[in-house]
Amino acid sequence: MANVTLNLVAINGQGQLHTYPNKEYEEKNPVDHWANLVFDEITTISNGHHVRLGAGYDTFNFTNIDNVNNVIVGRIEDFDASRDEIRIEGELLDFNNLPSYVRIVEYNGDHNDPGADPQQWILIDTGDGKIFYSLEGARVDMNGDGASQEGDQEAHFIHEGNIPNFSTLKDVKYTDPINFVPDGYTPDGGIVYNDEYNFDLITHDAKAADVLEVIAGSTSGDLIAAGLNDDTVEAKGGHDHVWGGSGHDTVFGQGGADTLEGNLGDDRLVGNVGNDLLLGGNGHDTLIGGDGNDVLVAGNGHDIIEGSAGNDKLYFGNRSHDAGGWGENIARGGTGADQFIFEGVSGWTRVEDFENGIDKFRFTDPNIDSMSDLTITRYADENKVIINFNDGVIRVDIENVNAIDASDFLFN
Structure with missing residues (x-):
């Protein structure tokens, strides 16, 4: 009421x-x-x-x-x-x-x-x-x-x-840009910050100088919604949750297990230190995990996903993340034992640094549960392997194209 x-x-x-x-x-x-x-x-x-x-x-x-x-x-x-x-x-x-x-x-x-x-x-x-x-x-x-x-x-x-x-005009399915900290979240000792525009005593993003000013979190776990415009957020210490909202945003985590969401726009998310969760959302995003065992989820759009150091999980298709997951993506696991995980419709993905015997390809779609559901073509003269499955294509850049075999794949 x-x-x-x-x-x-x-x-x-x-x-x-x-x-x-x-x-x-x-x-x-x-x-x-x-x-x-x-x-x-x-x-x-x-x-x-x-x-x-x-x-x-x-x-x-x-x-x-x-x-x-x-x-x-x-x-x-x-x-x-x-x-x-x-x-x-x-x-x-x-x-x-x-x-x-x-x-x-x-x-x-x-x-x-x-x-x-x-x-x-x-x-x-x-x-x-x-x-x-x-x-x-x-x-x-x-x-x-x-x-x-x-x-x-x-x-x-x-x-x-x-x-x-x-x-x-183009009809679209409504997508919540998450321009405000959503209902149901509580900060972990830090602040709640909404970068919205008001005509009252506190005004955020009223003019260009406001947009250029970095949104800085506290040393504890914050909830930050960057809202409209092309914002830069530095979450700093603690277990933070940041929503980029609308616009082409740049979001940095720091120490702590952070959750960084790009939402709408072409965003750049950098986890830095800690075991972070990075969600690209809509747009052509760049996700960089940094140090730690990170989870990076490509959304709709042509994304660049880089795990960096640690045992990272890089997701494409996003069956469980409601983002659609279609796009042309570039993936780099970095150092560590990484998994390149494909869920449902995945588009086209280029894996540039697959480490045979260390990294894994994983398929969670129930319709892909064995090697017989994959078509693997090797191009020795081009140092690449093409893996076709349902509505997805993976290009793997690798010198020894014959090194990829069943031991490199996990299902479900």
């Missing part, structure tokens, strides 16, 4: 309706909101809600959608899929089973920074109009020529001339 109910009425035209939480993230005083995103009669291209509800368990409820007879654009700044929900006329939206009149699409708004990935938007067809709301916050413009906040940020809405042709 919500502590506070808000009725937020968007009107016709280019006005803007903003809501702000009262320092809930900083003061750790969350309030649960039920926000009715109400629509007056919308007959011209209009700006709607730019809403932030804070750190509680919040509901964003689109209401009176039949009043929308043109295009209305808005933004849900701090939707957190681990806590919050979206409803339409009171009905809970299931991202895995969308109604026929709802799409999740990719669009980059008016953001003009080179290399920026599109955000996810909800597109609701009202019959005679469209409700088009971003499911993430407005990003910092690193060149200072953005359309909002005196050039510091991208346009919070969309200029009328940039309204897209909705039929051409």
